[in-house]
Structures are given as C-alpha cells and as structure tokens.
Amino acid sequence: MSEQRFSDWLREQCEPGWTAVVTHPFATAITTGEAADDDMRRYLEQDFQFVDSFTALLGAAVASADSFEARVPYGRFLGQVATTEEKTYFHRALEALGGRTDAPLEPVTASFRQLMDQARVSQDYPLIVAVLCVAEWTYLGWASRAAEPLPERFVHREWIELHEGPEFRAWVGFLRGELDRLGAALDGEGRRRVLETFGQAVELERRFFDMALG
Incomplete structure (x- = not known):
C-alpha cells in the first residue's frame, strides 16, 4: 500500500471543515x-x-523556497495575479454589481489577511505553502463542481473559469506537491505547525463564505 500524501492527510485532518468549504451554499x-x-x-x-x-505572500514564497525549481512557479503565478484577467475581472465585476474596491474590512477578512501576513513575515516556507495551498485548492474544489454549461452571466462564469481548467489544476498540483515534499522532511512538531496553519486557513475560508451570505 502506498504511503498517504501529506497534503491528503492535512485535508483529512480538517474535515468536516474542508467539505463545508467546497460544498458551501454560496460557492x-x-x-x-x-x-x-x-x-x-x-x-x-x-x-x-x-x-x-496574497501578492506579498507569493513574493515570500519566491524568497523562502529552497530551490530555483520551486521559485519559478511562484514567480510565474505572481505575474499572472498582478497583470492578467483576475485583476481586470474584479474591476469589471464590482462595477457591474455596484461595488467598490476600497470596502471596509469584515472581521473575517482582517483575520485572513493577518494569517497571510504572519506566514509571510515568518519566512517559514512550509507555513507559506500551507496557506497558499488552502486558498487555491479549496477554490479548485468548489469550482470543479460546476456543471456545463456554465452560467451565462460573466460575474459567475469568469470567476469559475479563473479557478478551474488545466493551468489552475497544474498550479494546485504544484502546491500540493510542495507540501508533500516538505512534509516528508518534517518532524512531528513541524507537521503539527503546518497542520495548525492549514486548519486555520480552512476555517477562515468557511467563515469567509458564511460572511458572503450576510
């Protein structure tokens, strides 16, 4: 029997919270x-x-990764976040919905930003990967549940498309692979710290979706 992947173990330890995120009524x-x-x-x-x-956290991943091969995917994705369709999507969608880009922070938003900033400042690569992996893997989890045809309205359809598809799946696969690789070298205390951070991120994702429903 093959050994369980560290990323799968982390996810299983966070049930039922993980399933609550990827099957959330709002998602x-x-x-x-x-x-x-x-x-x-x-x-x-x-x-x-x-x-x-999130952009700063990606930068911290570039700085703290333990090899050039690991740094490259973060740098590539960092460029996409800063310059490509996701940034333009926010502005178009918020304009269509009558929203604003400078909205006051909800408590859960402040807590999630604090977790990202703590991981960034720590320069602890496994903790940085844990936060990034939850943020991206949970979104792939709910977006991959969308059935064809996708919704006609762009505010729904494009948000799904940004978090599904071969490129995004490969990105999540990279993050999971990094967790698996790093986990193999961690001692019990190191694995506990990663699980604690991973679990905090999962709980904040659930609370963030709860917030959306008002």
Whole structure:
C-alpha cells in the first residue's frame, strides 16, 4: 500500500471543515449562477482586499523556497495575479454589481489577511505553502463542481473559469506537491505547525463564505 500524501492527510485532518468549504451554499450558488447580486458584491469586495497580502505572500514564497525549481512557479503565478484577467475581472465585476474596491474590512477578512501576513513575515516556507495551498485548492474544489454549461452571466462564469481548467489544476498540483515534499522532511512538531496553519486557513475560508451570505 502506498504511503498517504501529506497534503491528503492535512485535508483529512480538517474535515468536516474542508467539505463545508467546497460544498458551501454560496460557492454552489456561484456555480449555478444563482448567487444573489448583494451577496456576490459583498464577497468580491472583500476578496479584493486580499490581493495585496496574497501578492506579498507569493513574493515570500519566491524568497523562502529552497530551490530555483520551486521559485519559478511562484514567480510565474505572481505575474499572472498582478497583470492578467483576475485583476481586470474584479474591476469589471464590482462595477457591474455596484461595488467598490476600497470596502471596509469584515472581521473575517482582517483575520485572513493577518494569517497571510504572519506566514509571510515568518519566512517559514512550509507555513507559506500551507496557506497558499488552502486558498487555491479549496477554490479548485468548489469550482470543479460546476456543471456545463456554465452560467451565462460573466460575474459567475469568469470567476469559475479563473479557478478551474488545466493551468489552475497544474498550479494546485504544484502546491500540493510542495507540501508533500516538505512534509516528508518534517518532524512531528513541524507537521503539527503546518497542520495548525492549514486548519486555520480552512476555517477562515468557511467563515469567509458564511460572511458572503450576510
């Protein structure tokens, strides 16, 4: 029997929270195009507040990774976040929904940004990967549940498309692979610290979706 992947072990340790995120009623409503405008606006206003902290966390991953081969995917994705369709999506979607890019932080948004900033400042590569992996893997989890045809309205359809597809799956696969590789070298205390951070991120993802429903 093959040894269990560290990333799978982390996910299993975070049940039922993990499943609560990827099957959350709000996430499901996005996949079906039924997310209410007010909920979608509130959600995207808050999600936009992560862009700076998330970008800084990617930069910390570049700096703290233990090999050139590991640094390259972070640098590539960092460029995509800063310059490609995700950034333009926020502005187009918030304009369509009557939202704003400078919305006051909800408590859960502040808590999630604090977790990202703590991981960044720590320069502890496994903890940085843990936060990034939860953020991306949970989104692939709910977005991959969307059935064809995708919703017609771009605020739903494009958000799904940004978190599904071969490139995004490869990115999540890289993050999981890094966790698996790093986990093999961690002692019991190191694994406990990664699990604690991973679990905090999962719980914040669940609370963030709860917030969207008001």
